[in-house]
Amino acid sequence: MTADPTPLVDPRTYVDGVPYRLLAALRATSPVVWVEEPPLLGLPGGPGFWLVLRHADVTDVLRQPRLFSSWLGATQIRDPATGEDLDYVRRMMLNMDPPEHGRLRRPVARSFNPRAVAAVEASIRANAVMLVEHALGDADEGVCDFARDLAADLPLLTLADVLGVPEPDRWLLYDWSNRVIGFQxxxxxxxxxxxxxAGTEAARAALRHRPAPDPDGRMPDPRTRTGMADLYAYAxxxxxSKRRDPGRDVMSILLAQQGDERLATEEFENMFWLFAVAGNETVRNGLPGAxxxxxxxxAQMERLRQEPALFDTAVDELLRWWTPVMVFRRTATEDTTIAGVPVRAGDKVVVSFTSANRDESVFVEPDRLDLARHPNPHLxxxxxxHFCLGAHLARCQVRALLEALLASTASVAYAGAPTYLRSNFQRGVKRLPIRWRRR
Incomplete structure (x- = not known):
């Protein structure tokens, strides 16, 4: 009997963790399965989509933007509510196909290459040590929330530096990310x-544009411009400010492009959204996931504490094992096939990174954490x-925070059960209570 894939689209499924057994059962049956989209959590139903489960097929889809478009229907599973909303999000680099995608990516790519990350690595490490020492304090042992006290603030501090956001305003990025990723x-x-x-005058002025919840307590869709009016006002x-005093940060680079009329206003707004939200949220959930x-x-944690050189391979394995971004959507531009399964033009095609990163044909004992795993072609x-611009920066932050915590502690263990985000997109951690003991 074929397993039912319907639970995969329900955000409530992931409050109890990722259904790996279901994904494995589906993967063993077929490389591609059809998933219905029933109405859920007050949102309308959708037409359904093809879910791509195996590593080889996921990479095939992602390397063919002419056949599987990011622009045609954007990259979230759920369709934008209106044509106007779709038109707006299409101006985001994430939702563009080559060559337009490259036009926006190239100017900022140098800010995220290995040399640029190396230039800010010392600051990231210093911030990681500062956060760990603040969380541990002067006590010999204690309890803290790793997700909030440590993992939330490091990417905010890093983005404040790289993006050019004043440090006192960094928790605005936290709220924006919560509203976007935690919409459900x-x-x-x-x-x-x-x-x-605690913030700047610009932050206070932008907050006046923050949308209010409706009578049911629901905020407007954060994928619409009105749903994030405070973010765009702040941008x-x-x-x-950056025009008056430009720097070497990403915002200044974007504005130089806009000044040359190579970057439209909508593209500038969407780029800021992308860096402020996506640049924060993935690392913020990858850290507690690791x-x-x-x-x-x-035993693996203790080995890592004793062998810090193992971090060279451990970071990628920790991220593979967790996989913060679970899925991404493309749209077929013409009738085609995926692993022999017919797909029609206009069909939604959703790649499962979570499934691909546990594909038995690629990873030996994929459910096992192997900090020395090499090679590790995770996705x-x-x-x-569309390979992530911030990959080097993300790896650096994960390594810095875990190194700082393990160097300062003799032991770390659960102090309670983790609490997971209700989302079918981001594998989020809302709370992670840990008990630690100093060295």
Whole structure:
């Protein structure tokens, strides 16, 4: 009997963890399965989609943008509510196909290459040590929330530096990410962790544009421009500051492109959205995910503590084991096949990174955490022309924080059960209580 893939589209499924057994059963049956989209959590149903499960087929889809488009229907499973909404999100680099995608990517790519990351590595390491020492304090042992006290702030500090956001405003990025990624989770959908009194005048001015919840407590769709009006207001206020005093940060680079009329206003706004939200959220959930991997494998954690050189391969394995971004969507531009399965023009095609990263034909004992795994061709950062710009930066942050924590502690263990995000897109960790003991 064929397994039912319907639970995979329900965000509530992931509150209890990823259904790996279901994915493995589906993967063993067929490389591509059809998934229905019933109405869920107050959102309308959709036409359904093809879910691509195996590593080889996922890479084939991602390397063929002419056949499997990011632009045609954008890259989220759920279709934008209106044609106007689709037109707007199509101006985001993430939702473009070559050559337009390359036009936006090339100017900022140098800010994320290995040389650029090496230039900020010392700052990242210093921030990681600072956060660990602040969380541990002067006590010999204690309890903290790894997700909030450690993993949330490091990518915010890093983005403040790389993107050019004033450090006091960094928790705005946290709220924006919560609202976008946690749109279907009531704990995150109306996030308001930022303290206006601690931020800049630009931040306070932007907050006046923050949309309010409706009578049911629901915020507007964050994929629409009105749903993130405060983010876009802040982007333009920050742009005014950068025009007066440009730097070497990503915002200044973007504005130079806009000044040359190579970057439209909508493209600038969407680029800021992409860096402020996606650049934060993936690392923020990859960090506690990596910690959970070690907590679930204490012998591996101790080995890593004793052999720091193992971090050279461990970071990629920790990210593979967790896989923060579970899926991405493409749209078929013409009738075709995937692994022999017929796909029609206009069909949604969703690649499962979670499934591909546990593909038995690629990874020996894929459910086992092997910190020395090599080679490790995981797809955490995607594949093809949309390979993640921030991959080097993400790896650096994961290594820095875990190195700092393991160097300062003799032991780390669960102090309670993790709490997971209600989302079928991001494998998020809302709370991760840990008990630690100093060296």
């Amino acid at each position: 989770d009531p704990d995150y959908a109306v996030s308001a962790a930022f303290d206006p009194q 333009h206020l920050l742009a005014e 910690m959970i991997a070690l907590l679930e494998h204490p 955490v950062f995607g594949h093809g022309p």
